[in-house]
Structure formats: structure tokens, C-alpha cells
Amino acid sequence: MTATSLDQIISLCKRRGFVFPGSEIYGGLQGIYDYGPLGVELKNNLIAEWWRANVYERDDMEGLDAAILMNRLVWKYSGHEETFNDPLVDCRTCKSRWRADHIHGRCPNCGSTDLTEPRPFNMMFSTQVGPVADSGALAYLRPETAQGIFVNFANVLATTSRKLPFGIAQVGKAFRNEINPRNFLFRVREFEQMEIEYFVMPGTDEAWHQQWLEERLRWWDSVGVPRERITVYDVPPDELAHYSKRTYDLMYQYPDLGPQEIEGIANRTDYDLGSHSKDQASLNLTARVTPNADSTARLTYFDPERRHHVVPYVIEPSAGVGRGVLAVLCEAYAEEMTRALPAEKLQAVTDALTAFLKSVGRSEKLHPEARDAMLAYGEAIGNHLPERLPEVEPLLAMPGAETIELGKKLRGQAQPLIDEHFRTVLRLRPRLAPVKVAVFPLKRNHDAMVETARRIRRQLQLELGARTVYDDTGAIGKLYRRQDEIGTPWCITVDFDTLGEGKEPTLTDTVTVRDRDSMAQERVPIADLPLYLREKLR
Ligand code: GAP
Numbered sequence: 001m002t003a004t005s006l007d008q009i010i011s012l013c014k015r016r017g018f019v020f021p022g023s024e025i026y027g028g029l030q031g032i033y034d035y036g037p038l039g040v041e042l043k044n045n046l047i048a049e050w051w052r053a054n055v056y057e058r059d060d061m062e063g064l065d066a067a068i069l070m071n072r073l074v075w076k077y078s079g080h081e082e083t084f085n086d087p088l089v090d091c092r093t094c095k096s097r098w099r100a101d102h103i104h105g106r107c108p109n110c111g112s113t114d115l116t117e118p119r120p121f122n123m124m125f126s127t128q129v130g131p132v133a134d135s136g137a138l139a140y141l142r143p144e145t146a147q148g149i150f151v152n153f154a155n156v157l158a159t160t161s162r163k164l165p166f167g168i169a170q171v172g173k174a175f176r177n178e179i180n181p182r183n184f185l186f187r188v189r190e191f192e193q194m195e196i197e198y199f200v201m202p203g204t205d206e207a208w209h210q211q212w213l214e215e216r217l218r219w220w221d222s223v224g225v226p227r228e229r230i231t232v233y234d235v236p237p238d239e240l241a242h243y244s245k246r247t248y249d250l251m252y253q254y255p256d257l258g259p260q261e262i263e264g265i266a267n268r269t270d271y272d273l274g275s276h277s278k279d280q281a282s283l284n285l286t287a288r289v290t291p292n293a294d295s296t297a298r299l300t301y302f303d304p305e306r307r308h309h310v311v312p313y314v315i316e317p318s319a320g321v322g323r324g325v326l327a328v329l330c331e332a333y334a335e336e337m338t339r340a341l342p343a344e345k346l347q348a349v350t351d352a353l354t355a356f357l358k359s360v361g362r363s364e365k366l367h368p369e370a371r372d373a374m375l376a377y378g379e380a381i382g383n384h385l386p387e388r389l390p391e392v393e394p395l396l397a398m399p400g401a402e403t404i405e406l407g408k409k410l411r412g413q414a415q416p417l418i419d420e421h422f423r424t425v426l427r428l429r430p431r432l433a434p435v436k437v438a439v440f441p442l443k444r445n446h447d448a449m450v451e452t453a454r455r456i457r458r459q460l461q462l463e464l465g466a467r468t469v470y471d472d473t474g475a476i477g478k479l480y481r482r483q484d485e486i487g488t489p490w491c492i493t494v495d496f497d498t499l500g501e502g503k504e505p506t507l508t509d510t511v512t513v514r515d516r517d518s519m520a521q522e523r524v525p526i527a528d529l530p531l532y533l534r535e536k537l538r
Contacts, residue, residue, distance in 0.1 A: 002229075003333040006256045007394055009326065010184050012333070012424070016486050018042065018434075019185065031181025031189035033322075038486055041434030041467050043192075043325050046223065047171050049431060050194045050319070053219050054169050061196070062156055064170045066148025069129065069139050073294050074147050077275045083242045084143055085120035086179055092116065099179040123176045125189075141175035146316060148172070149197040150272040153299050164301055164312055165208065167198035171321070183257055185322035192321035199301070199312035202270065202286070205245075208315045209267045213248050216265060216317050220250070224429045225327045229253045230262070243271040243287070252327045262327055263319035270311040273299040283311050332426040332487060335390040338519070339421050345413075346386055352413040353382050353392070356406045363404060370400040390418050423480075426487030427517060430537055435488045436460075437468040437533065440479050442495040444472035453494040456511070456526060463530040464537070480514065489516045490533065498526070 003009050013019040018039035022032030035043050055061045075081050087100035093112035100118035107115065128137040142148065149168045156168055171194045181187050200208045213232065221227050233249040240247055247266040251259035271287035274280060278295040300309040357378045360371055377395055381388045392414040396407050430436065439457040441449040454470055461468040469488075471479050476493060483491050491514045497507035507523060513532070514521045524532050 001334040001336065003255050003330040004391075005394065006184060006254065006330075007397075008255075008333060008335075009329050011394075012426075012485065013039065013184075013329070018329075031178055031187070033185060033188060038434040039325070042328070042428075042432060043321060045432045045434070046324055046328060047192075047194065047321060049223055050219070051169065051171065053222070054167075054196060058167075060162075060166045062160055062162065062166065062168050064149055064152060064156065064168050065172065066145070066152060066170065068142050068173055068175075069127075070142060070147065070151070072138055072140065074151055074276075075124065075140050077290055077292050077295070078147050078150075078272065079242050079275065079290070080124060080140075080143060080147075081122070084124055085122050087118035088121035088179055089118050090116045097179060102180065121177075121179060123178065125175050125177050142173075143176050144174050144318070145170050145172045145193045145195045146197060146272070146318065149195070150276055150299070150314075153199070153273060154297050157301065164303075165198060165200040165204070167196045169194075169196045171195075183254075185326045186254065186257065186260065188322060193318055194321055194324075195316065195318045197268075197272075198315040198317075200315060201303075202310060202313045205267055205269070205313035205315060209246065209248075209265065212265055212315050212317050216250065216263060216319075220252075220262070220324075220327075222429075223324075223328060223432060224331050224427075225252060225262075225324075226331070229331065231259050233259075233261075241266065243268045245269045252323075254327065255330055260323075262323045263317060265315070265317045268314040268316050270313055272314060273311050277311070283309075285311060328428065328432060329426070332428045334425050334427060335422060336425060337386060337421055338423050341386045341389075341417060341421050345417055349389065349392075349410075349413045349417060350382065350385060352406070352410040353378060353385075356404060356410045357382070359404050359406045360401075363400075365403045366400045370398065374398050374401060386421075389414060390422050390424070392418070423484050425484040425516065428487035428489075430489040433487045433489050434467060435469050435483070435486060436464055436466045436537070437490050437492060438479070438483045438488050439468065439470050439492045439494065440476060441472055442476065442493055448499050449494050449496075452498060453492075456492060456494065456529065460529060460533065464533060466537075480519075484516055487516070489536070490514065491516075492529070 016038055017036035020034045020036050021028045022034050023029045055063050089098050089100045091107035091112055092114040094107060094110040096107060096109045106113050124140040124143050126138060126140055129139045130137050149170055171192060173190060174193050175190050178187055178189050181189050217227050217230060220230060229252060231251045233251050235247040235249055245267045247264055249261045250263040252262040254260050269287045270285050271289065274283060274285040274287050275289040276295055277283060277299045278292060279298055280289060280292060301312050303310050357375060360374050363371060381391045381395060392410060396411055401407055437460050439453045441453040443449055457468045457470040480491055493512045496502035497504050498511050500508035510523045510525050512521050513524045
């Protein structure tokens with residue numbers, strides 16, 4: 001099972017500290033999010049997997065970390081000053097602003113069709129460098145990390161002596177003043193990109209483009225976003241970015257949003273290196289570039305076999321970190337029944353749901369659209385009980401549900417059953433899990449047990465170089481559920497046997513390790529834990 005609605009993920013992220021709205025205590029800032037204690041671990045783990053697969057596990061890649069602020073001329077010659085625009089329209093009725101290609105001629109706020117003609121809106125954030133605000137100080141926050149790679153091409157080549165084909169990988173922040181940021185992490189104004197610029201001999205570009213498409217689909221699969229949930233969109237010529245000869249967009253099936261781009265893989269030809277080069281006329285460029293009188297470098301590669309300079313073609317796999325985190329969470333999310341429900345309790349909750357929906361149908365306080373949505377959702381849940389019982393919570397959180405008195409009765413019937421018979425579990429790949437291991441003492445008022453559990457947690461965090469947590473704030477069953485919800489693959493319990501105070505002396509210095517997915521438990525010597533867990537994390 002995967003998430004059935006984005007709200008499930010948004011609510012989990014907020015509740016458990018994966019992602020918070022930016023500047024929340026001041027009312028937030030649209031399109032800006034902060035990653036909390038669990039979110040930063042998950043995001044860093046996703047980036048680490050990308051770096052590992054693309055830099056450490058290949059022989060043809062270098063890394064780079066270029067600055068966010070760059071000389072304005074970079075954005076002049078990259079084409080962004082002139083073409084990095086979205087079509088903006090104003091609604092004359094309610095004065096809201098929209099991206100023309102997202103709204104089909106009707107204002108989503110008030111429904112009016114009285115809209116202005118679309119006009120280009122440049123999405124780069126501008127700022128000034130230095131204390132004097134004249135035009136010479138103008139700079140932009142980079143809208144893609146890619147340009148940092150292109151302008152460093154000659155530096156990397158000179159310092160590494162690479163031969164074609166080779167790539168440069170970079171992860172970093174990018175900024176876009178999106179007209180309508182929306183859908184949580186999906187469309188934001190500040191985000192991170194994981195980009196590769198892969199330099200190849202002209203003529204080999206199309207074959208490399210296909211290879212990178214396969215490679216990237218394989219990687220998403222390896223981090224838990226299966227191939228069958230991604231469709232490849234071969235971007236038609238009239239939709240291509242100004243630099244692209246051909247682009248494949250990987251479209252992940254996000255809940256509620258449908259297929260949306262998680263990564264673009266573009267054939268950028270010799271456009272970028274050519275654009276940033278001097279002496280363009282001598283370079284036999286195939287791309288149409290703006291004449292460059294400012295560059296001090298010729299961004300070429302000396303082909304030792306043919307003994308001449310060529311401008312390499314570029315294949316660019318460019319993925320969004322936030323969109324990746326969101327997809328990984330959606331795929332990993334499951335609400336599942338851990339124990340069968342007794343028939344009479346199920347009947348009671350079915351009756352309470354029926355009564356609630358009848359009351360919704362009769363309510364005059366509800367907006368008709370809200371009423372219909374609630375009825376449709378409630379009936380869908382009712383048709384799939386008991387599996388969809390946990391969805392009673394989002395049903396009761398729908399707009400207007402609080403005005404239905406019988407909602408309280410439904411919650412009263414459903415909540416204890418959800419707590420006892422269901423769990424939310426994030427089936428994250430262990431390497432992505434924000435917390436690898438949680439350690440509990442069976443009794444929190446037993447000093448030796450607490451001390452042993454704390455010691456194991458500390459040691460494992462150092463040995464694994466990854467986050468571990470200690471928790472003693474509830475019964476073991478509740479602690480397991482709390483860890484399942486954030487995707488912790490293993491929970492360790494220290495008990496009387498561990499301390500040699502139980503009935504089984506052979507279990508001294510061993511602990512129970514419980515597996516998140518199978519919920520199976522096994523006894524492992526404390527001394528073997530690092531190796532045992534490292535093996536599983538491989
Ligand atoms: N260098 C090429 C480039 O930037 P892009 O298709 O504009 O291409 C690449 O962006 C990726 O960056 C997208 O596939 C998406 O994952 C991510 N991305 C772009 N705009 C975004 C936004 N406003 N919010 C979140 N992610 C975004």
C-alpha cells in the first residue's frame with residue numbers, strides 16, 4: 001500500500017517533525033518549508049544515496065559545490081535572464097495572480113473568467129552584492145545548480161585530467177519565485193537539486209541519453225520509488241526548455257496530483273559550454289547561442305585521438321530533492337491492520353459511520369460541495385471496512401465535519417479500534433530511515449535496565465554513524481507503533497533476561513531485536529549488534 005492522499009503525508013510530516021512550514025510563528029512564508037529533526041535525516045540520507053550511486057560507485061564522475069551567487073553574466077549567457085519566465089495572469093475580479101498554464105482560463109479563487117492577458121514573469125529572485133544598490137550590484141539566487149557546473153568545466157578538466165565521457169555531480173539549493181507555490185514540498189520557492197552534467201562526444205549524446213534514462217529509473221527503484229509508478233514523458237518539441245534538444249521527464253504518480261515531474265533528463269547539446277565560451281565562431285557549435293563578448297575562456301575539450309578541440313555535448317539528469325523525499329514518503333506509507341477486529345466492534349463502528357453520514361446528508365450548515373465530498377469519502381470508507389477504518393480520522397478533519405454532532409460518537413467508536421488494531425508504518429529502505437534503531441528498557445524505573453539501554457543506543461549511534469534513539473515514555477507496544485510511524489527498521493528491548501535477572505540465564509547480555517516490517521523478534525547478543533545491523537544496512 002502507498003499513501004492514498006497527500007494529506008496523510010502532510011499530517012505525518014507535521015505530527016512527527018519531518019517538515020514544518022517556514023517561519024511558522026510569524027504566519028509562514030508561502031512556498032517555503034523547513035526540515036525538522038526527522039526530515040533532515042531522511043533528506044540527507046536520500047542525498048547520500050544519490051551521491052553514493054553517482055559519484056562513489058562510478059569511475060567517471062567528479063563532485064562539485066559551486067556558490068549560489070554568481071556573476072550576473074552567467075544568467076545572461078545561460079539564457080535565464082531572457083527566457084526563464086512563466087506566463088502570469090491577474091484575476092480582475094478578486095485581484096489574485098496565477099500561472100496561466102495551470103488554471104484553464106478560470107480563476108481558481110473566485111471562478112471568474114475575467115483574466116488579464118498572460119505576460120512573462122521572470123522567476124529568478126534578484127538581490128544585490130555589496131553595499132551600493134546600482135545595476136552593477138545586481139545578482140540572482142541561482143534557479144538551477146547546473147550553471148555552477150558549466151562555468152567550472154575548465155577548472156575541473158584542468159585539475160582532474162578527465163577524458164570524455166565524464167560527469168560532474170552537484171547537490172545544492174536553487175530558488176524560483178514560483179507564481180503559485182503549492183502542494184506541500186512539490187512546488188516551492190526554495191529547494192534542492194541533485195544534478196549531473198555528463199559530458200560526451202558529440203554524436204554519442206543520444207545513446208548516452210538513453211543510458212541515463214535507464215540509470216535514473218534504476219536508482220529511483222533502488223530508493224523505493226518503483227519503476228511502474230513512474231511514467232516517462234518524452235517532452236514534445238514545443239514544450240522543450242530553450243537549451244534542450246530532447247528531454248525525458250520522469251513523472252511520478254503522486255497521490256491527489258497524478259503524474260508529476262520528479263526529475264528531468266535533458267540533452268543540452270553544446271548549448272551551455274558554447275554559450276559561456278569566447279571565440280564562439282571558431283567552435284563549430286550546433287546550438288544557437290547568444291554572442292559572448294564577456295567570457296575569458298574557451299570551454300572545449302582536447303580530443304587526443306583526433307588532435308582537435310571539441311565542445312562536448314551534455315546529458316543532464318536533474319532531480320528535485322524535496323520531490324524525491326515526498327515520493328519516497330508516499331511510497332513507504334502504509335496503514336495496516338495488525339490484528340483482526342471483533343465482529344461486534346466492527347458493527348458498532350459501521351453503525352456510527354452510517355448515522356454520521358445520514359446526519360451529513362441532512363445538514364443545512366454544510367456547503368453543498370463540502371457535504372458531497374464528505375458523503376463520497378465516507379461511503380468509500382464504509383464500503384471497505386475494516387481496512388479503511390483509519391481514514392475515519394481524515395474524514396472527521398474535512399471542512400465542516402466539526403459541525404456534525406454525531407462525529408464525536410464516530411470518533412469515540414473508531415479511535416480505540418484504530419489505536420489497538422492498526423498501525424501506520426513507513427516501509428522506508430533502511431538506509432533512508434531517519435532513525436535506524438530505537439532502544440527501549442522494558443521497565444523505565446529499573447536503573448540498570450535504563451542504563452544498559454542508554455549505553456546500547458549511544459554505542460550504536462557511534463558504530464553505525466547514524467541516528468539512534470532511546471525511548472521509555474510508554475508501554476513497549478506503543479513505543480513500537482511510534483517507531484513504525486517514522487520508519488525505524490529495528491527496535492531493541494532490554495529486559496530482565498539481558499541483565500541476568502530473568503528465568504533464562506543463557507539470555508544474559510542479549511536483547512530482543514524487533515523487525516519493523518515482519519514484526520518478528522529475535523534474540524541477539526549485545527556484542528553482535530553492530531555487525532548484525534551493519535549487515536542488514538548493506
Ligand atoms: N537544470 C535543469 C533544471 O533545473 P527543471 O526541470 O527546471 O530542470 C529539475 O528542474 C528538477 O528540479 C525538477 O524535476 C524538480 O524535481 C525540481 N524542481 C524544479 N522546480 C521546483 C520547485 N519549484 N519546487 C520543487 N522542486 C522543483
